[in-house]
Amino acid sequence: MINVFIVDDHPLVVEGLKSLLYGIDDIQVVATAANAFEAFEILQKVNIDIAFLDINLPDVNGIELCKKIKGKWPNIKCIALTTSNERTIIGRMMQNGAVGYLMKSSSKDELIRAIRQVYEGGYFMNVTMSETVVDKSLTVPFLTRREKEVLGLIADGMTNVEIADKLFVSPTTIKTHRENLLMKFGVSNTASLIKVAAQQGLLEE
Amino acid sequence: MINVFIVDDHPLVVEGLKSLLYGIDDIQVVATAANAFEAFEILQKVNIDIAFLDINLPDVNGIELCKKIKGKWPNIKCIALTTSNERTIIGRMMQNGAVGYLMKSSSKDELIRAIRQVYEGGYFMNVTMSETVVDKSLTVPFLTRREKEVLGLIADGMTNVEIADKLFVSPTTIKTHRENLLMKFGVSNTASLIKVAAQQGLLEE
DNA sequence: ATTAAAATCCGCTTTTTAGAGGATTGACTT
DNA sequence: AAGTCAATCCTCTAAAAAGCGGATTTTAAT
Structure with a gap:
């Protein structure tokens, strides 16, 4: 059984994910959080396999959260949740330990595939995104x-x-x-x- | 009983809305569609009170769809579904007959309030958005x-x-x-x- | 048929940016 | 103490855009 944790401040997204995953045999949503603070409290109590992290959280951004989770719980696999406009930040997310990302416009199938693939140690990226975009995002220049x-x-x-x-x-x-x-x-x-x-x-x- | 119709190509959003509205006594989601074409087929068969329209549909955009719905079924109240970046298009949506808009980041309470308010003949706008933003959105220039x-x-x-x-x-x-x-x-x-x-x-x- | 709007074109001047090739200071690292 | 990097300053030339005042022709709507 794969234990999934959702961190997103949009109730619509949280409910949507829960609803899409409901009834899938090997997957269960064990907790949800609306911000990084809540997320940390839950992480200390609940056993998590996979965490979906929204990139725009109200307190800390998803990139920071991902980094911190990786630091404390290296076994948790983080998947970034993005909307179309945030695609370019994905590179940074991956550099900070995320093993996948999922666009919020993804289908149910993609969602489930992402979870299983990542759970088995793989990476997941929406196929709709070419490597060029990832390359682009990785070259976000450092600015003074x-x-x-x-x-x-x-x-x-x-x-x-x-x-x-x-x-x-x-x-x-x-x-x-x-x-x-x-x-x-x-x-x-x-x-x-x-x-x-x-x-x-x-x-x- | 308020009959709600959801038009959005993001399964996450559709499922999220359905899930949030499930169990509310006076509201029921009677149909969903992933694009404007599907939406039209359903509108001809099903009796709808309120339609949630995504602004970025794959075929026709939400503004056009809103206009067409208003033309054929003037009694249907349209609520625009937007993400943060699409805020500026709201002005145009309202000009084309929408009576409300809801950000996809809204809470369950806001969602339900929006439906009831609009059903009773009122308008609904997320309170988080100030008039200045709405003003801005009204000044989105028309480009050829x-x-x-x-x-x-x-x-x-x-x-x-x-x-x-x-x-x-x-x-x-x-x-x-x-x-x-x-x-x-x-x-x-x-x-x-x-x-x-x-x-x-x-x-x- | 008339009108309004869109898309097309021109010349002239001034302002702003790009491109090339530099140099100096101060702060922080090794 | 040497080296790196950020931040600052300079000149000169050429290219591009902004600002001014026009004009004609399609295209679409009433």
């Missing part, structure tokens, strides 16, 4: 604090001069940061820079 | 086919000349489209254009 700051201001529509004024530095400095951003993201202009940044969730509101 | 196309190519990092070559038109034409895009979005440069476009879900993949 300053670069992130400049990136945000660029996305807000500010020019180099405006940003320079705001940060009390020279426009050439901002220009350099901008060039480094283009280089790190492997793009050739601002438009694609902002696009990939947005897709990787680096631009909040 | 060509403008959407050009927007996508701009986001891909292409210059006016490159886009012009690809579309077999003059660079000045692309320039005009670009100006119109900036104007419609109320922004002053490409960076913020791509940012808001991305936030409004206009840039896929």
